[in-house]
Amino acid sequence: MLGMPLRRRLRLLVATVTAALLALLATGTASAIQPGGITDEARLMNDLFWIVTIAGLIVFGLVGAALVYAMIRYRRQNDELPPQFHGGGKIEAAMVGVPVLIVIGLFTISMIILVQIDDKAEDEALTIDVTGFQFSWQFAYNLNDLGTNTDPNAEGTIAVIGTPANDPILYMPVDEPVEFLLKSNDVIHSFYVKDFLYKLDLIPGRVNSFTVTARETGDFSAQCAELCGTNHALMRFIVRVVERDEFDAWVAAEAARQLGDGALVSASGTQGD
Amino acid sequence: MATVAVPQLSGYHRPAVLDWIMTVDHKRLGILYLYFTLFFFAVGGILALLVRTQLAVADNSFVGNDAYNQIFTMHASAMLFLFIIPVWAGFGNYLVPLQIGAADMAFPRINALSFWMLPPAGILMFAGFIVDGGAADGGWTAYSPLAQQTGVGMDMWIIAVIVLGMSSTIGAANFLVTMFRMRAPGMTMFRMPIFCWTMLVTALLQLLATPVLAAALVMLFIDRNYGGQFFDPNGGGNVVLWQNVFWFYSHPAVYIMILPGMGIVSEILPVFSRKPLFGYKAFVFATIGIGGLGFSVWAHHMFTTGSVLLPFFGFMTFMIGVPTGVKIFNWLGTLWGGSISFPTPMLFAIGFVSMFLIGGINGTYSAAVPVDFALHDTYFVVAHIHYVLFGGSVFAVFGGLYYWFPKIWGRQLNERLGKLHFVLMFVGFNVAFFPMHMLGLDGMPRRIAVYADSAGWEALNMLSTGGAFLIAVSMIPFLIAVVMAFMRPKDQPDDPWEANTLEWATTSPPPDYNFDSLPPVRSERPLFDARHSGEEQGH
Numbered sequence: 001m002l003g004m005p006l007r008r009r010l011r012l013l014v015a016t017v018t019a020a021l022l023a024l025l026a027t028g029t030a031s032a033i034q035p036g037g038i039t040d041e042a043r044l045m046n047d048l049f050w051i052v053t054i055a056g057l058i059v060f061g062l063v064g065a066a067l068v069y070a071m072i073r074y075r076r077q078n079d080e081l082p083p084q085f086h087g088g089g090k091i092e093a094a095m096v097g098v099p100v101l102i103v104i105g106l107f108t109i110s111m112i113i114l115v116q117i118d119d120k121a122e123d124e125a126l127t128i129d130v131t132g133f134q135f136s137w138q139f140a141y142n143l144n145d146l147g148t149n150t151d152p153n154a155e156g157t158i159a160v161i162g163t164p165a166n167d168p169i170l171y172m173p174v175d176e177p178v179e180f181l182l183k184s185n186d187v188i189h190s191f192y193v194k195d196f197l198y199k200l201d202l203i204p205g206r207v208n209s210f211t212v213t214a215r216e217t218g219d220f221s222a223q224c225a226e227l228c229g230t231n232h233a234l235m236r237f238i239v240r241v242v243e244r245d246e247f248d249a250w251v252a253a254e255a256a257r258q259l260g261d262g263a264l265v266s267a268s269g270t271q272g273d
Numbered sequence: 274m275a276t277v278a279v280p281q282l283s284g285y286h287r288p289a290v291l292d293w294i295m296t297v298d299h300k301r302l303g304i305l306y307l308y309f310t311l312f313f314f315a316v317g318g319i320l321a322l323l324v325r326t327q328l329a330v331a332d333n334s335f336v337g338n339d340a341y342n343q344i345f346t347m348h349a350s351a352m353l354f355l356f357i358i359p360v361w362a363g364f365g366n367y368l369v370p371l372q373i374g375a376a377d378m379a380f381p382r383i384n385a386l387s388f389w390m391l392p393p394a395g396i397l398m399f400a401g402f403i404v405d406g407g408a409a410d411g412g413w414t415a416y417s418p419l420a421q422q423t424g425v426g427m428d429m430w431i432i433a434v435i436v437l438g439m440s441s442t443i444g445a446a447n448f449l450v451t452m453f454r455m456r457a458p459g460m461t462m463f464r465m466p467i468f469c470w471t472m473l474v475t476a477l478l479q480l481l482a483t484p485v486l487a488a489a490l491v492m493l494f495i496d497r498n499y500g501g502q503f504f505d506p507n508g509g510g511n512v513v514l515w516q517n518v519f520w521f522y523s524h525p526a527v528y529i530m531i532l533p534g535m536g537i538v539s540e541i542l543p544v545f546s547r548k549p550l551f552g553y554k555a556f557v558f559a560t561i562g563i564g565g566l567g568f569s570v571w572a573h574h575m576f577t578t579g580s581v582l583l584p585f586f587g588f589m590t591f592m593i594g595v596p597t598g599v600k601i602f603n604w605l606g607t608l609w610g611g612s613i614s615f616p617t618p619m620l621f622a623i624g625f626v627s628m629f630l631i632g633g634i635n636g637t638y639s640a641a642v643p644v645d646f647a648l649h650d651t652y653f654v655v656a657h658i659h660y661v662l663f664g665g666s667v668f669a670v671f672g673g674l675y676y677w678f679p680k681i682w683g684r685q686l687n688e689r690l691g692k693l694h695f696v697l698m699f700v701g702f703n704v705a706f707f708p709m710h711m712l713g714l715d716g717m718p719r720r721i722a723v724y725a726d727s728a729g730w731e732a733l734n735m736l737s738t739g740g741a742f743l744i745a746v747s748m749i750p751f752l753i754a755v756v757m758a759f760m761r762p763k764d765q766p767d768d769p770w771e772a773n774t775l776e777w778a779t780t781s782p783p784p785d786y787n788f789d790s791l792p793p794v795r796s797e798r799p800l801f802d803a804r805h806s807g808e809e810q811g812h
């Protein structure tokens with residue numbers, strides 16, 4: 001490198017730095033997004049994320065390279081005035097046309113994926129009533145709405161209620177659709193599970209709902225994503241995705257414990273147990 | 274001509290302080306705006322350092338959760354309402370009359386009123402820190418019903434923002450009349466300097482959007498203090514209504530915060546490329562396009578509320594990428610084939626283009642609705658807004674300061690210190706904000722005061738905090754350069770940069786009345802024409 005003329009050395013340096021930055025950008029985002037979510041819906045979103053990312057990297061690479069090239073190639077070398085080019089019809093049409101094509105392409109793809117994600121509401125899905133409050137969560141299960149294996153004559157509700165110091169655990173079965181009904185009675189919260197690649201707000205005065213099908217078992221940390229006051233940061237919870245029989249066993253145990261004497265017992269199933 | 278004896282107040286000189294307080298001169302008001310806004314840039318910056326210190330390590334207790342909410346709320350409020358929005362009014366005040374060859378703004382006294390509404394509003398907003406319950410802590414977005422719960426600091430914040438809105442509304446009217454009515458002979462609309470065009474569209478946005486915010490804030494004030502229930506579902510109100518009216522202002526406000534910065538960059542790039550702005554008219558129409566589309570994308574801040582027509586707002590949000598993309602081409606085309614030199618203003622302008630490019634690309638993630646479900650309200654969005662408003666707007670502010678410093682203060686800022694300032698700020702900025710993309714993808718929500726060690730976010734947060742302090746360090750060479758400049762005599766010629774626009778056709782700094790004479794205006798570059806008249810010009 002030392003033997004080269006200054007200009008080539010400079011170009012090489014700039015090219016290396018640019019390539020390194022690009023590589024950093026790509027690997028950084030790649031490593032951060034993995035794993036790409038644990039639900040069917042999340043995997044669709046993950047695909048879209050990569051499409052947007054690749055399109056973005058191409059635009060960044062082309063424009064960045066053009067910028068760096070122009071800065072080197074056209075740097076001032078003498079007092080001569082460069083050609084006074086104002087622009088022209090064809091180039092300006094291309095200036096509009098290229099971005100139009102890119103954004104319409106991306107829009108179309110994101111709408112296709114949006115429709116696929118939304119098209120999942122199923123009546124027989126297990127329903128979990130989620131209530132956010134300052135500053136934790138309540139997850140309630142109606143015994144006659146537990147998805148497959150439900151006894152339609154069962155009565156009663158079991159609930160898991162957390163505290164800011166004691167993160168509640170949300171149990172859900174793997175490989176079947178689960179519907180979440182989101183409610184709040186105080187301020188706006190947001191139900192955000194990073195591994196669902198999804199969030200939806202809990203809004204006083206309305207009920208929001210969404211459905212997902214988890215494909216991996218395990219514990220996944222989650223938390224409130226909408227500023228809701230002093231201890232907003234402590235409004236965390238755990239999503240525990242388990243096999244169906246494990247889920248049924250948990251429900252049975254909780255029902256016996258909470259409904260055995262007819263009372264609804266709080267704070268069971270929290271992380272501190 | 275008959276001579277009339279005018280009584281002379283010889284012997285009386287107004288004290289300098291009074292002179293500044295009483296002034297209706299657009300240049301002095303512009304300078305006051307700049308001092309005021311840079312002061313609040315420093316205040317907002319100190320608050321940002323507190324935020325970054327708190328987040329540097331997991332489970333930190335450097336500031337409590339309550340204090341943290343006040344600090345980040347006031348950081349954003351200071352930066353947006355007391356720095357970025359009025360700093361453009363500062364540049365605009367100083368430059369618009371000079372660039373169009375006028376002697377002053379259309380309504381000089383109203384202009385003074387616009388400025389003097391700012392200090393009381395700033396004091397009122399920050400006085401929240403000394404009242405019971407502390408300063409506003411509901412975020413700068415003040416989402417209801419959370420904004421109904423907090424203390425009297427919130428009421429002070431509401432009143433302050435209403436006053437600031439009034440200031441920018443009447444300021445906007447003043448700019449519009451000035452540009453429509455007071456241009457020099459020969460300066461058609463399409464010969465107006467590009468910075469003026471961006472100020473014009475900004476003023477239109479302010480005039481149309483700010484009153485909506487004012488109305489929303491009055492409703493919130495009534496809800497809080499007089500039993501109103503506009504945003505309270507228990508009384509028949511609607512929680513999401515607040516978000517609709519708030520973002521109806523605040524999304525156009527993002528363009529209010531960036532368009533004049535684009536204008537400044539579009540003044541600097543041609544001068545130091547020694548070429549005209551590539552596609553001037555396309556740039557003007559793109560600016561108008563951004564302004565128009567800016568009113569139809571507000572709900573992309575609300576995709577996760579479950580009460581938004583997703584396809585429409587997703588589409589409009591993507592569409593706003595088109596005029597933005599056009600501008601990137603404008604700037605590239607300006608550099609292309611030029612004869613480019615790299616003094617400090619040019620470095621900041623190119624820094625703007627490259628960082629704004631990233632800010633445009635990472636914005637498309639939020640337009641792709643399903644991706645927004647994942648990234649909304651995470652640090653990814655924090656990265657995005659800072660690439661637009663810091664990598665964009667703040668770089669443009671400093672580019673503009675280095676560029677017009679010789680005109681405004683008659684002195685040059687030291688080039689070496691300026692370049693050091695740029696390099697430190699550019700590196701610090703990227704170290705501070707690029708890791709936030711990864712944090713957001715890794716699920717770190719914004720506006721949280723603490724995170725658990727087990728979340729695994731500590732290393733990137735520590736890196737980001739280091740970058741934030743590097744940005745703070747980059748201000749040292751800038752301040753030294755300013756002090757050094759003021760210790761020197763005013764020695765700058767009319768036109769030290771071989772620039773294009775009329776402000777360089779008068780002395781540095783200009784006299785009270787601005788111009789002794791004006792060159793003829795036959796294009797958007799009257800000074801270039803004057804310098805090169807007689808030579809053959811390429812096209």
Ligand SMILES: [Cu+2]
Pocket residue numbers: 132133188189190224225226227228232235
């Ligand atoms: Cu919450």
